[in-house]
Amino acid sequence: MNMNPIPIFKIFGIQVNLDFSWFIIFFLITFTLAEGFFPHFYPDYPSIVYWIVGSISAVLLFVSVLLHELSHSVTAIHFGIPVKSINLFIFGGVAMIEEEAPSPKIEFLIAAAGPLCSFLLGFIFFIMAYFYPTDDLLNGIINYLMYVNLALGFFNLVPAFPLDGGRIFRAILWTKKDLLTATKISSFTGTLFAYLLMFLGILSIFKGNFINGLWYGLIGLFLRQASKTSYEQTKFSVILSGYKVENFMQTVKPLLPDETVAEFMNFYYPFYRSSLYPVIGRDGRIYVLYVEDIKEIPQEKWNVIHVIDVAKPLIAYVSPYDSLYKALKIMNKYKLDEIPVIYGNTILGILKRSSIELLLERFLEEEKK
Template sequence: MKFKSIPLFKVFGIQVNLDFSWFVVFFLISFTLAEYFFPANYPGHSFVVYWLVGAVSAVLLFASVLLHELSHSLVALKFGIPVREIDLFIFGGVAMIEEEAPSPKVEFLVAAAGPVCSFLLSFLFFVLAVLYPQDDLLNGIINYLMLVNFALGAFNLVPAFPLDGGRILRAIIWAKKDLLTATKISSWTGTAFAYILMLFGVLSIVQGNLLNAMWYGLLGLFLRNASKISYEQTKLSVILSGYRVEQFMHTVKPILPDETVADFMSYYYPVYKSSTYPVIGADGRIYLFDVSQISSIPQNEWHQIKVYQLSKPVEVFVSPYDSLLKAIKLMNRYQVDELPVIYGNTVLGIIKRDVIESLVERYLMQEKMQES
């Protein structure tokens, strides 16, 4: 069972969410700091004080992670790349950047923004540590944040896709080759690094350090899967961005305001056989009719009820000149299988999910045949 993320707030128009897995890592970080880091370096305090300081430090760590991801997001927005949300979860955070960068230069700048932010935060906390040289828990928090932000920036610079360093590597290769080749090479480095982490996990088990083994193993599995998924998503983006909606849409005549359900079943449904239909409302606006609603209407009432009365205003649509990539992303975001195709105030047709998926399947099948 998958739980929905908890919405926290919006910043610069970007929704920030908290995944339930965050509570696991929050407890583990608080535990490690309260039971080991602070007692070892700042002795003489009570159990409650150590746990309070550990919890505060864990929250500040995730504030640093949020700033890291927000840096990626703001640079992406500057170059016109939409960012849907930022999720904080067990492995830190991830900015949901919805489109590939338009060029290697933009990819490089978006990827580099996160580590630069982390290193700047590390330097800021270093300055604070110098200005506050007291040997107490506040100094401990400052030193911890200095170290952990430096580690966050350095770890993300590992050239292993989809880490920031892997994206920087992809940008460099992309500048000389194509995006798909660059993604494939950087994905290989990501997979290799993932197996190195899992190897460290095995060595930690041999040494009896089960906590480290768990973290290395989980992080390795996460990076291996993320690297594979990111490559497949890039491949999908490259395929679908090369086609326009007008090439694959089904031409559909919109239903007029005075046409009844009986008219629809007689003249529209047998011809087009879609699950949704565009409707011209009495007010001249475009609406959308869901065919499944007919099942709840007795057949003897079909001549009395107008389709327009059962329709809802169009929430989302595509232009005939939009890419199939934009169409499938909108379908996924709004959880629909069909979208109306509208140009100006004219309904041209419907684009269906199964048509797009069939195109991708044919492409992948051809690719597999060429490889064999």
């Protein structure tokens, strides 16, 4: 069963969510620090103290991850690219940037912002450790955060898509090739790196280091799937961005407010077969009639109920000049299979998800040939 992430707060207008898998890694990090790292380097403290310090360090690690992802997000927003949310989960975090960067330069800057933030945090903790050389648990927390931020920065610079280094690599390739080709090459390096991690995981397990081997394997599996998924998303966005809504919409004549439900079901629905239909209200605004709502009305009442009495306010629409990619994102956001096409205050038609899916299927079939 899939569980929705837990919304925890908003920052710079970006929703920060906590995935349930985060609690697994939080416990594992706290356990590792409380039973291994701190007792080894800072002995002679009570066990409960190690667990408290370990949990504090785990929280601060995720604060570091959040700052890393915020750096990506704020940079994207600076260039006019919307960011839906930041999700913290078992492998760290991910900024849900909703659009591809419009140019290689912007892609480079967005990708580089995360590692730069991690290196900056590592340097800050290095300075703190320098001025606080006391051999105690506070020094231990500072040193731990210095090492993990530097490690986070270096790991993300590996040129393996969708890691930050892979996105930087893609941006460089993009200056010489098209976006899809650049993504395909950087995704291939991401897949190779994922297999390398899985191989190291197997090797570690054979050497008796089961925990390290397990993490190598899990991270490798995650990167392999993420690389494949990111490439597919980019491919679909490139394909769909090349087409306009006007070429795929179904032209419709809007309903007038005083038309009855029976007139709609007898004369409109059999022809258009749409799950929703635009209605012009008596106030001149555009409303939407949903077929599912009509099915709840007894058929003998269809002749006396006007469509405007059943219609609901318009929640989403697209322009005929929007790309299919933008239209699909809006449909996904509002969980719609069909959406009205409107220009100004004029109803032009309806765009169906099935039309977009047919286009993608055609491209996939051609790709297999």
